[in-house]
Amino acid sequence: MAAAESDSPLYLGLDFSTQQLKAVAIDGALGPVHQDSVQFDSELPEFRTQGGVHIHPDRLTVTSPVLMWVKALDLLLDRMKAAGFGFSRVRALSGSGQQHGAVFWRTGAARTLAQLDPGQNLHQQLKDSFSVQDSPVWMDSSSGPQCDALQEAAGGATRLADITGSRAYERFTGNQISKVRQTRPDQFQDTERISLVSSFGASLFLGRYAAIDYSDGSGMNLLDIRDRKWSQVCLDATATNLERLLGEPCLSTAVLGPVSSFLQRRYGFSGSCSVVAFTGDNPASLAGMCLHQGDIAVSLGTSDTLFLSLAEPRPSLEGHVFCSPVEPDGFMALLCFKNGSLTRERVRDRCCSGSWDVFSQALDGTPLGNHGNIGFYFDTMEITPPAVGLHHFDANDRQVRQEAPPPAVPHLSPCRQVSSWSPELEVRALVEGQFLSRRLHAERLGYSIGSASRVLATGGASANRQILQVLSDVFNAPVYTIDLSDSACLGSAYRALHGLVADSGVSFLDLLSNAPEPQQVCRPHRTAPQVYDPMLRRYAELEQKVLDKSRT
Numbered sequence: 001m002a003a004a005e006s007d008s009p010l011y012l013g014l015d016f017s018t019q020q021l022k023a024v025a026i027d028g029a030l031g032p033v034h035q036d037s038v039q040f041d042s043e044l045p046e047f048r049t050q051g052g053v054h055i056h057p058d059r060l061t062v063t064s065p066v067l068m069w070v071k072a073l074d075l076l077l078d079r080m081k082a083a084g085f086g087f088s089r090v091r092a093l094s095g096s097g098q099q100h101g102a103v104f105w106r107t108g109a110a111r112t113l114a115q116l117d118p119g120q121n122l123h124q125q126l127k128d129s130f131s132v133q134d135s136p137v138w139m140d141s142s143s144g145p146q147c148d149a150l151q152e153a154a155g156g157a158t159r160l161a162d163i164t165g166s167r168a169y170e171r172f173t174g175n176q177i178s179k180v181r182q183t184r185p186d187q188f189q190d191t192e193r194i195s196l197v198s199s200f201g202a203s204l205f206l207g208r209y210a211a212i213d214y215s216d217g218s219g220m221n222l223l224d225i226r227d228r229k230w231s232q233v234c235l236d237a238t239a240t241n242l243e244r245l246l247g248e249p250c251l252s253t254a255v256l257g258p259v260s261s262f263l264q265r266r267y268g269f270s271g272s273c274s275v276v277a278f279t280g281d282n283p284a285s286l287a288g289m290c291l292h293q294g295d296i297a298v299s300l301g302t303s304d305t306l307f308l309s310l311a312e313p314r315p316s317l318e319g320h321v322f323c324s325p326v327e328p329d330g331f332m333a334l335l336c337f338k339n340g341s342l343t344r345e346r347v348r349d350r351c352c353s354g355s356w357d358v359f360s361q362a363l364d365g366t367p368l369g370n371h372g373n374i375g376f377y378f379d380t381m382e383i384t385p386p387a388v389g390l391h392h393f394d395a396n397d398r399q400v401r402q403e404a405p406p407p408a409v410p411h412l413s414p415c416r417q418v419s420s421w422s423p424e425l426e427v428r429a430l431v432e433g434q435f436l437s438r439r440l441h442a443e444r445l446g447y448s449i450g451s452a453s454r455v456l457a458t459g460g461a462s463a464n465r466q467i468l469q470v471l472s473d474v475f476n477a478p479v480y481t482i483d484l485s486d487s488a489c490l491g492s493a494y495r496a497l498h499g500l501v502a503d504s505g506v507s508f509l510d511l512l513s514n515a516p517e518p519q520q521v522c523r524p525h526r527t528a529p530q531v532y533d534p535m536l537r538r539y540a541e542l543e544q545k546v547l548d549k550s551r552t
């Protein structure tokens with residue numbers, strides 16, 4: 001490699017996601033030069049997670065060990081060092097984290113963070129730095145009473161949505177903080193700082209507490225998304241002195257400071273490497289796909305999410321409005337579906353002997369519309385809509401199967417009721433049902449598909465062309481992907497680069513105008529609208545029935 005190349009600057013992006021920690025480094029030409037990841041379940045088995053989390057016996061509480069995330073970072077950086085990664089060339093880094101999760105730092109942790117010894121890893125040194133070892137994460141739905149109390153204090157669900165961009169959601173951090181305060185008062189008392197997973201990640205790189213950025217901060221039910229300040233009424237309803245525990249929120253493009261002297265000495269980062277505020281994984285994905293007005297992004301990760309850029313916020317009782325991670329005055333809309341990849345994996349394991357190839361063949365071998373059969377697969381209480389269980393309907397809308405959700409550890413459970421549907425029909429029912437739901441709720445948010453619409457797909461399952469074909473058919477729009485299926489990581493690297501110049505007014509999309517264009521991978525079948533427009537109307541009616549059943 002030429003000398004100039006080996007000295008050329010790099011920009012590093014990280015993503016603390018649900019199932020893994022990932023990293024990508026890009027060069028000034030925006031091309032990826034290094035990628036790595038650490039899978040929590042398989043590479044850190046001592047934490048005994050499944051899909052990166054612990055599902056508690058009440059099936060509502062879902063947590064992840066905070067030290068697992070710390071140890072994953074040790075492992076990732078050690079591995080990059082062993083591979084000869086040029087840490088000294090990194091001019092700026094940023095990152096993202098699964099949204100909503102909370103990290104509770106124990107009293108005294110700031111001092112430990114500031115005095116880390118480069119001779120030891122982070123995990124050894126931070127083992128006593130957390131007052132709550134098991135961080136509540138986005139899959140948790142155990143804070144119903146706290147949500148009711150917050151909504152009441154704020155003047156109702158609509159008023160709360162107006163202030164914070166969302167009605168009260170169980171996974172949102174403010175409600176999780178209330179629950180910890182009420183159920184674990186001693187641990188709460190012993191907390192000196194609360195971070196999101198994103199700002200926790202940034203803190204590990206800074207060697208001091210990092211501010212929560214406006215975009216990820218919008219997923220807490222605590223931030224006034226228009227004023228970009230903590231909402232006093234929400235703070236007061238959550239905990240006394242909460243503002244002190246959270247610190248001031250910051251612009252998502254803010255440079256927080258240089259990388260810590262610990263990381264400089266242990267890995268050879270340069271003292272002039274800037275840490276740009278970390279944000280949520282969905283906002284970071286929006287950055288990674290360089291989303292333009294009119295585009296809709298569909299992320300098929302552990303959760304399935306849909307998001308788009310918004311000029312004006314119009315919060316409603318469904319979905320979320322967040323501050324934009326890239327435009328200082330902009331916003332983004334987001335819908336989150338909990339039963340995404342893990343549900344597809346469960347059906348793959350049960351119907352396709354664990355093989356994605358067989359799963360894909362089932363989609364190829366079945367017709368659009370699946371002979372009128374429609375399935376709902378809510379293994380755990382869904383977020384959009386709040387329904388649960390497995391429900392099958394035939395072409396005459398007769399319910400042919402209904403089951404409670406599978407146990408939390410499906411592979412340890414006995415074989416469940418046999419479906420009257422063949423495995424192939426079941427696979428198509430699952431995927432069509434998921435995408436009909438995504439389209440129905442996107443349209444309810446005000447999104448409409450026009451002739452120039454593009455669906456940009458990302459996340460682990462966007463590697464599966466047959467799944468994307470169903471997405472294209474159900475949305476009747478072409479589907480595009482970017483080279484890296486991990487757009488949150490790439491978006492973090494782009495944001496690192498942008499953070500260095502954002503203060504001078506350079507817009508994110510102008511700076512990234514040379515980023516590789518998304519490539520079209522699927523076009524809708526010409527008969528798709530005839531099949532899916534009427535099916536969507538049926539789906540909406542059946543979903544209401546399923547929702548009514550879930551409430552009884």
Ligand code: ADP
Nearest residue numbers: 017018019020301302341345356459460461464
């Ligand atoms: P996260 O960022 O939430 O940790 P990813 O975006 O990396 O998750 O996606 C992980 C998921 O991708 C896995 O749970 C897996 O089900 C799914 N996945 C990976 N490869 C395929 C494939 N070929 N077909 C369908 N799904 C896939």
Ligand code: XUL
Nearest residue numbers: 098099138281303305336
């Ligand atoms: C978004 C959400 C999830 C997490 C994990 O509101 O809860 O998408 O960010 O990816």
